[in-house]
C-alpha cells in the first residue's frame with residue numbers, strides 16, 4: 001500500500017458551526033472537499049500518528065463513502081487504531097461512550113443531525129475530543145485556521161474495507177476494529193437504569209411507541225425496548241436506518257414527527273411516546289394527550305432523577321443553554337444545587353461535566369443528557385422518563401401537572417424563520433443590537449422592557465470567554481424573548497425567536513402555549529420589525 005500525498009487548494013467556509021461542519025451533500029462530495037477538512041482536523045490536533053480514533057455516522061447518503069475516505073486518510077497519517085461502527089453506523093451518544101470507554105484520542109462523527117439526508121440534502125462531520133464531547137471552541141477555531149492554509153493531504157492507495165461484519169483488520173499499519181455499535185451502549189444503559197422495574201412496567205400493560213424516524217436509533221431502540229425490556233414488537237416505528245430517512249426530516253419535533261404526535265393525541269394512543277433524530281442525540285417526549293417541551297422535560301428529569309439508580313444520591317448541578325427556559329433553575333433552587341446558563345451548543349457543557357459541577361444538561365433544541373457521556377442522548381432521556389414513570393406509576397400528563405403545581409410553569413415556544421436571505425437576517429440582528437440599550441423602559445403593546453443585552457459566557461472551569469451568543473429582551477413580570485441566528489442550517493439564515501413567560505404554581509397552568517405567549521410574540525415582532533424586514537408574517541416552524 002502506497003501513501004499518496006495530494007496537493008490541494010484550501011476551500012472557503014470550512015468553519016465548524018454550532019455542531020461541526022454542515023453543508024449540502026454535494027458540497028461535501030466536491031473533489032478534495034472532505035479530504036481537506038479531515039486533513040485540517042488531523043493537522044489542528046497535532047496529527048494522528050500513534051492515536052486511536054472512533055468513527056461512525058448516522059447512515060445518511062455519502063456516509064459509506066466518507067468513512068472509507070477517513071479510514072484511508074487516518075492510516076496514511078499514521079493512526080494506530082480506528083474503531084468503526086459496523087456498516088459505518090454509530091449514534092452520536094454511542095460514539096461519545098466508546099471514545100471514553102476505549103480511552104480513544106477522539107472521534108469523527110458523520111452526521112448533519114436532524115437535517116434531511118440525500119444527495120440534494122445535508123451532510124456533516126464533527127470532531128469529538130478524548131473526553132467524548134464535541135470539540136471546544138479553541139479546537140474548532142484551530143481546525144478552521146488549518147482549513148485556510150492547507151495545501152496537501154495524505155491518503156492510501158487502497159480499496160475499500162468491508163465494514164459489514166464485526167472484525168479486526170488492518171489498513172497499512174493501522175488496526176481497524178469494526179464493532180457492533182449497539183452492544184456497549186446498551187450495557188451502559190443497563191448500568192444506569194432499573195431494567196427490572198422497566199420490564200415490570202411493560203408487563204403491566206403500559207404502552208409505548210418510539211419513532212426512530214428511519215435514522216440511526218432504530219437498531220438501538222429495538223435492542224433496548226423490544227429485546228431487553230420486553231415491549232411488544234412494533235413498539236419501535238421506522239426502525240431501519242435509511243440513507244434519506246424515508247425522505248423526511250429526522251427531527252423529533254411536533255412538525256416532523258407529526259404522525260407520532262397525532263397518535264398520542266388520539267383516544268387510542270399509547271401511554272408514552274418518544275422520537276429521536278438522525279444521529280440519536282435529540283429526543284421528543286410525549287404522553288397520552290400531551291407534548292412535553294424539551295425545557296420542561298429537563299426540569300422534570302432533574303426533579304425526579306433520584307428515582308433512577310444512577311442518580312439516586314442526587315445530582316450535583318444542572319446546566320442549560322441560555323435560550324432554554326428557566327424551568328430547571330427552579331428545580332436547582334429547590335434542591336440547593338448549582339445551575340449554569342451556557343451558550344447554545346453541547347460543547348459548552350463539557351467542562352462543567354468534566355469538573356463534576358453538573359450531572360444533568362439540557363437544551364430547548366430537544367437535547368438532554370447527563371455525565372454518563374459527553375453528548376446529549378436521546379435514548380437515555382427516554383429511559384430516564386420510563387424509569388420515573390415505572391416508579392411513580394402516574395401518567396406523563398399527571399407528572400407534568402404535578403411539576404407545574406410545585407414549581408410553576410414556564411410557558412415556552414421557539415419560532416423559527418427559515419431560509420431567510422443571510423444579509424437581511426444579519427441586518428435585523430445588527431440593527432437590534434444597536435438599539436438594545438435604548439429599549440429598557442419602552443412599552444410594546446402590553447409588554448414593557450426592563451432590560452436588553454447580548455449574552456456572553458465566562459466558563460467557570462477554564463475561564464474561556466464566548467461573546468455574541470444571542471440577544472435577550474426581558475419584560476416586566478419575568479417574561480423574555482431571545483433572538484439568535486442558527487449555527488446548524490445550510491439554506492440561507494435561520495432566525496430563532498425564543499419566547500418565555502412564567503406563571504406561578506397558583507396561576508393558570510393549562511393555557512395553550514401560543515396563547516400564553518401571544519403578547520410577548522407581538523411585542524418582539526414590533527421591536528424587531530420582523531415582518532417588514534423579512535416579508536414573513538408567521539414562523540416556518542413552531543416548537
Ligand code: G16
Pocket residue numbers: 018019112113114281282321344345346347363365367485486487488489496
Ligand atoms: C446542535 C447542537 C446543540 C444546539 C443545536 C441547535 O444540535 O449540538 O447544542 O442546540 O444544534 O443549534 P442552532 O440553534 O445553532 O441551530 P444537533 O442535534 O443539531 O447536533
